[in-house]
Amino acid sequence: MITTDLNIKFYTYIYKCHPHLFSSLARDGQIMGLSLRVRRRGGSGSKKEIIPVTSCSEEVEITVPSQFQCPISYELMKDPVIIASGITYDRENIEKWFESGYQTCPVTNTVLTSLEQIPNHTIRRMIQGWCGSSLGGGIERIPTPRVPVTSHQVSEICGRLSAATWRGDYAACSEMVRKLKMLGKESERNRKCVKENGAGLVLCVCLDAFSENANASILLEEIVSVLTWMLPIGSEGQTKLTTTSSFNRLVELLRNGDQNAAFVIKELLELNVAHVHALTKINGVEEAFLKSLNRDSTCVNSLTSIHHMILTNQETVSRFLELDLVNTTVEMLVDSENSVCEKALTVLNAICETKEGREKVRRNELVIPILVKKILKITEKKDLVSVMWKICKSGDGYEVEEALRLGAFKKLVVMLQVGCGEGTKEKVTELLKMMNKVMKMNGFVDRSDSSSIEFKHVKKPF
Template structure:
C-alpha cells in the first residue's frame, strides 16, 4: 500500500505524519484531499462537524475525544467553552461530490448522516409525551413513543441523550397511566422496549412501575413471554426488597416467571424472590421448577448455568426443596459432569448444592456421586484452588465419600480421562 499523503498537525511543533492512501485496486490509489480528512484519525470524514474552535472533525472521532474527558480542541489545544457539534454541510457535500467523481474506484458515496438528537429536542419530546399522557391522549403518546424508538435505533448516542434528559421517568408515568387500558397493548409494549434502555430510573419512576396496576400489567406481559417485561421485572426486583413482596402478592406471578424460565432473565427473578421471600418456595416447587432448572443446566452457556445453580442453591435452603432436588434423577449426574466445566462463580453454588443434598440424604447420594466420578474431580478442584467457603465444603464432601468407600469397599472405576496436571499431591 502506497504512502501518498502527508498531513500536518496545527499548533505546537509542526510534525509531518504520513497517512496511507485508500487502495482501490492493484493499479490505483486514491489520495484523500487533506480538507476531507479528520484531524484525529486522518480518515475520510463521514459525518463532518464543526466544534467551538472552528475546526472540523468526523463526529464519531470527536465524540470519543470528548467522552474520554477532554474538553479541548485536539488541533489547537484551546479549552472549549461548549462541546456542541454543528454539522458542516458544505464539507459533507464536497466529500460526497468527490466520492462520486472517484466512483470508478471501490470508494462508494458517503451517505447523508442522520443528525443526532439534541438535549433540547429530547426535552421537547419529553414534554410532549408527558402532556399527552396527562390528557390520556393515546394517539399522541403512540406518536411520541414511536419517534423515540426510531431515534434510539439510529444510534447509541441518541439513546444516551434521551436517557439523560428525563425520558425514563416520563415513560414510567405513561406506562402507569395506561396500565389498565386494555386497548393500549401496543403502546405499552413500545414503552417497555424504551424502558430497557433507561435503568436506573430513579425512585419516582420505580414507584410508578411498581404500582399495583403497573405490576399486574407487567406480569400479564410476562405470562405472554414478553422478554422486555422479564427484563423490567428483574431490574425492579433487584432495586428494593419491597418490590419482591409487592410482586409476590400478585396472583399468578410464580406461574408467569416459570413459564418464561427459558429466558435466563427470569431465573434471576426467581432466585431473587426465593432469597427474599423463602416461604414462596413451595409455590415454585409445585410448578416443576426443579426439573425445569435442572434441564437448563444440560447444555447451557456459563451465564445461564450460573443463574440456574443460584436457583437450585436457594431451593436447597428448605427441607422441602432439598427433598425435591434429591428426588430428581438428573441432578447428581449433571452436577458431577459440570464440576470442572462451569465458571468459578458457578462452582461455589454447584458445590453447595452437592454438599447440601449429600449431607441431608441417606448416603445413597454420596454413593451415586462416587460412582459418577465426583471424587477425582473434587480433588482436582481442591488442588487447583477455590474460595475458602467452597474449599471447606469440598473437603467435607471428600471425607464423606472416603467414609463411604471404606464402608462399602467401593472401587472408583470412574472415567480415567480426567486430567490431573494441576494435582500437586494426592488427597
C-alpha cells in the same frame, strides 16, 4: 491478478504493521493489480501514507485536500461538524475529545462556551463531490450521515408524551414512544442523549397511567422495549414501575412471552429488595415465571428473578415447588450453556435452604448424575458444591453412594488441587470425608472412566 476485499485488507494490514515487508513485496511485484493511493498527513504535506484501494488500474497518487481532513486524525472526514471556535472536525473524533473531559478546541486551544456540534453541510457536499470526481480517484462516495438527536429535540418529545399521557391520548403516546424507539435504534449516541434528558421517567409515568387499560398492550410493550436500554432509572421512575397496577401489567407481559418484561423485572428486583416484596404479593406471579421458563429455557432473567424471590420470601418456595420448579430447573442443567447452568444452580441452591426444598431435590434422580457431570465443566462451582453438600448431608446415604459410583470423588479431589473459595473448600472436604467413609464401609471403588456419565439409565421422575 484479481483484487478482492480480502487482498485489500491483507495488504493494508501488512503496510501498517510491517512496512518494510510491504515495501519489499512492492519492489518484487507481489502486489501488482493492487492500486495504491498516497495520502498526505498534516497541512505541510510532508508525510505520506500509502493506502490500497479497490481498483485494478495503474498506480495513482491521490492527495486528500487539507480542508477535507479532520484536524485531529488527518483522515478524510465522514461527518464534518463545526464547533464554537469555528473549526470543522469529524464528529466521531471531536466527540471522543469532549468525552475525554476536554472543553477546549484542539486546534486553537481556546475554552469553548458550548460543546454543541453543528453539521457542516457545505464541506460534506464538497467531500462527496470530490470522492465521485476524477480527483478523488474513484474513492467510494461517503453517504450522508444521520444527524444525531439534540437535547432540545428529546425534551420536546418528552414534553409532548407527558401532555398526551395526562390527557389519556393513546394515539399520541404511541407516536411519541415510537419516535424515542427509532432514535435509539439509530445510534448509541442517540440512546445516551434520550436517557440523559429524562425520557426514562416520562415513559414510566406513561406505563403506569395506561397499566389498567386492557386495550393498551401494544403501547406498553413498546414502552418496555425502550426501557430496556434506559435502566437503571431513578427512584421516582422505580416508584411508577412498581405500583400494583404497573407490576401486574409487567407480569402479564411476562406471562405472554415478553422477554423485555423479564429483563425489566429482573433489573427492578436487583435495584431494591422492597421491589421483591411487592412482586411476591401479586397473584399468579410464580406461574408467570414458570411459564416464561417453559417457553424459553435459556431465560436467565427469569431465573435471576426467581432466585431473588426465593431468597427474600421463603413462602414462595412452597408455591414454586408445587409448580414443579425443581424438575424444570434440573432439566435446564442437562444441555444448557454454562451461564444458564450456573444461574439454574443458584436457584437450586436457594431451594435447598428449606427442608421441603431439599427433599424435593433429593427425590429427583437426575440431580446427582448431573451435578457430578458438571463438576469440572462449569466455571463457577460454588452453588453446585453447595447443592451436592446439602442433599448428601441431609440424605440417607444413597446420594453419597450414587455420587461415588459416578466418579465424584476424583473430580472433587481435582477441585481441591486446582483451588476454590474457602467456603467451597470446606464443603468439598466434608463431601470427600463422607465418600471416603462409605468407600471403606462398603468397598466402593471410584470409577476410572468418570469423564463420561450417561443419563440413559436414569428414569425421570416426571
